[in-house]
Amino acid sequence: MFGSKRTLGRQFPARSTLSALAVAAGAALTFIAASPALAQADLDFAGEEIELMVPYGPGGGSNTHNRLFVLGLQQTLPGQPTIVVRNVEGGGSITGTNEFAARAEPDGRAFIGVGSSTILNQILRDPSVRYDLGEFIPFLSSPGGSIVYARSDFAGGLTDDPIENIRKAIENPPTIASQTITSSDIGMLLSYDLLGIKPKVVFGIGLGESRAGLERGEFQMRHDTMFSYGDAVAPLVEEGSAKLLFTMGYEENGEMVRDPMVPDVPHFLEVYEAIYGEPLSGIEYDVWKSLFNVRVMAGKVLMLPAGTPRKSSRFTPRRRVTRSNCR
Amino acid sequence: MQDGPAQLIIGDYPQVTGAEATSRIMEGALSLTPEHLEWLKAWAAETHGATF
Structure with a gap:
């Protein structure tokens, strides 16, 4: 029945936060491990820095969401690399996402956490957009x-x-x-x-x-x-x-x-x-x-730069990775 | 970390991981065609007097 106590008084059941984080970290690892530089380094991230671009200010929900998964990634990736969160806000997430599209290398050391507004800016054809999310490599989506x-x-x-x-x-x-x-x-x-x-x-x-x-x-x-x-x-x-x-x-x-x-x-x-x-x-x-x-469904999505290899099985260390050979 | 705060961030929703599943979601999110956009712009102008 609509409006029953079961719904109204529902305490959202405690899901296993750590297991959710581990799944996310594992998903990320699949991609990061496939990158040329890190594959050659035997997947030891000790002393490495991986940058997470957050194209929003430090106070909002997208920032909080991204930082939640940072904890899992840092604890799960081999060598426990430092995940550096960089907030670049402006233009409704356009500023930071443009910068990521222009500068992030597809070497597994950079990813971005986008939100609905980042997607809307693109599909509504905002003239300031210089990115194409269809070319980024998504690896985790958090519906809401x-x-x-x-x-x-x-x-x-x-x-x-x-x-x-x-x-x-x-x-x-x-x-x-x-x-x-x-x-x-x-x-x-x-x-x-x-x-x-x-x-x-x-x-x-x-x-x-x-x-x-x-x-x-x-x-x-x-x-x-x-x-x-x-x-x-x-x-x-x-x-x-x-x-x-x-x-x-x-x-x-x-x-x-x-x-x-x-x-x-x-x-x-x-x-x-x-x-x-x-x-x-x-x-x-x-x-x-x-x-x-x-x-x-795409309320919050973690993505790697365009050109990051999708599967390690298709990865050849000395081969230049392009979108045509990594999909 | 406590489960409570995490619930406020990810809720009860399964986290979608992996290239295939997440790519499908992004394809859906980017599925607005030029024809759809024109329709949406006309709708926004007519119902809310908004242009974009």
């Missing part, structure tokens, strides 16, 4: 879902039925906050529009301010990442001041499923079909799915 919720007193009072609540939002357009149209919010704004919710959007509002604005009643509906759910959303639902409407969903084995962190809450495509009686299709689906991939 999103959830939409509204004040319980919105539109005369919401119920425990998310479909009924969404119909109320369609009939009573809420005021919501957003950062910019070209931020990862674009997928959420498109989702609202496809559902027939035509909100009044106040742009230029950050996450913290929009949370506070909802609690004060200035905004009636908002979206957040699932990483903020436990701290920022669940308490409001538990005290009865907010209702969950839908998530963006999660893709598992090529199939759209409910977000594993709130499995009682329907996902966008379910909700769309429930309201309109048929699945979302056509270019609307194609565009939505692309933005879903950016916001949810």
Whole structure:
């Protein structure tokens, strides 16, 4: 049942942090070990420095995510190399990513942690972009879902039925906050529009301010990442001041499923079909799915520079490595 | 490291590793075609008066 205690009071089960880190480190090692210089050095990273470019400032979620995996890499790679994190912020991650594309050598000593905004800058054709993420070599992706919720007193009072609540939002357009149209919010704004919710959007509002604005009643509906759910959303639902409407969903084995962190809450495509009686299709689906991939499935991705060998079996130490011979 | 703080960073989501799986994810994320982009720009202009 939607809104059950099982969901609302859920304490996210303690997964094995160290095992997750070890998997990540192992994935990285597969690539780093394939690099010419390090293969010749018998995979001893002692005394080596490996640089992780973080194209964001030191205070945000992407920085925290990258530093989490740094711990695993440092402890797992042979010789325990020093992973040096370099934050180069600016231009919504464009500055640091441009620099990485221009300067990082494909020798296993450099990688980058990109986020949704880095991808959006490219696919929305920002003229400042000088990188092509399709040429980088990804080795770890950390998905992250999103959830939409509204004040319980919105539109005369919401119920425990998310479909009924969404119909109320369609009939009573809420005021919501957003950062910019070209931020990862674009997928959420498109989702609202496809559902027939035509909100009044106040742009230029950050996450913290929009949370506070909802609690004060200035905004009636908002979206957040699932990483903020436990701290920022669940308490409001538990005290009865907010209702969950839908998530963006999660893709598992090529199939759209409910977000594993709130499995009682329907996902966008379910909700769309429930309201309109048929699945979302056509270019609307194609565009939505692309933005879903950016916001949810590729929320944070660790990548090596273009040209880094993909498999050690294809590696020949004295052979010049190019994209054509390493894929 | 405690599990709690890590949960706030990676949540309950399986971490996707390896070239094949992560490349598929990136291909999906980069799948917006020029036709899709034009549609999206028109949508943003019409619904939010935004241009990019």
